[in-house]
Every structure is written in structure tokens, then in C-alpha cells.
Amino acid sequence: MDTNEILAQAVKSRSVELAEQAMKERGMVTCGIERITCGEIELSYVNLGDTYDQTICQEQDGYPFIGSWGGWYEATEQEQNEENETITCGYCSHRTPMNQDDWRDVVCESCENHVGG
Numbered sequence: 867m868d869t870n871e872i873l874a875q876a877v878k879s880r881s882v883e884l885a886e887q888a889m890k891e892r893g894m895v896t897c898g899i900e901r902i903t904c905g906e907i908e909l910s911y912v913n914l915g916d917t918y919d920q921t922i923c924q925e926q927d928g929y930p931f932i933g934s935w936g937g938w939y940e941a942t943e944q945e946q947n948e949e950n951e952t953i954t955c956g957y958c959s960h961r962t963p964m965n966q967d968d969w970r971d972v973v974c975e976s977c978e979n980h981v982g983g
């Protein structure tokens with residue numbers, strides 16, 4: 867079985883913990899369950915080592931899905947920025963209000979640098 871097939875099986879599990887077990891049983895080497903938060907949302911995922919590895923992820927109260935935590939983080943952050951009309955500062959990662967027409971003119975309310983550098 868290749869990795870994609872194993873993930874396709876493992877994603878049917880009810881939780882990332884069970885998914886990790888299924889992956890191990892099929893011979894994959896995993897590095898445990900990790901959690902990250904983006905805004906208020908927490909993601910659990912089976913750590914395979916790299917940010918953009920396709921693995922099994924699960925949001926709180928959600929179903930497991932196949933994806934990378936890095937991809938999830940970027941998409942979720944962008945969604946939240948759009949919802950809240952904020953922009954993530956390139957210096958300090960603070961989410962500052964998008965109060966200019968051009969994002970390059972936005973000054974971070976936390977570190978006072980231009981968010982785009």
C-alpha cells in the first residue's frame with residue numbers, strides 16, 4: 867500500500883488518534899499527534915515531520931480529513947482575515963485591522979512596521 871492508499875483508509879477513522887493507529891498498523895512511521903491553533907480554531911493532526919506532508923487532520927468537533935497542517939493554517943488564517951478585515955503582519959504575525967485601501971500601506975498596530983515590509 868502506498869501512502870495515499872493508507873491515508874484514504876485512515877481518514878475513515880473517527881479521530882486522529884485512531885487514524886494514527888491505522889497508519890502505524892499499515893507500516894507508516896508517525897511522530898505522534900500534534901495540535902496547533904489558528905485564531906480560535908484548534909487542529910489536531912498526525913505529525914509526519916514536515917509542514918506540508920499530506921496527513922490526517924481534524925478540527926475540534928469536525929471529521930478527520932486528508933491535508934497538511936501548513937495548508938490548513940494558511941487557508942484558515944486567510945479566511946479569518948477576510949472575515950475580520952484584518953491582515954497578518956509580516957514582522958510579528960499580529961493581525962492588524964485592514965484600514966487602508968492598499969495592504970502595503972497598512973501599519974501594524976502591534977509592532978508599528980508596515981505589514982508587508
Ligand SMILES: [Zn+2]
Pocket residue numbers: 955956957958959960974975976977978979
Ligand atoms: Zn507587527
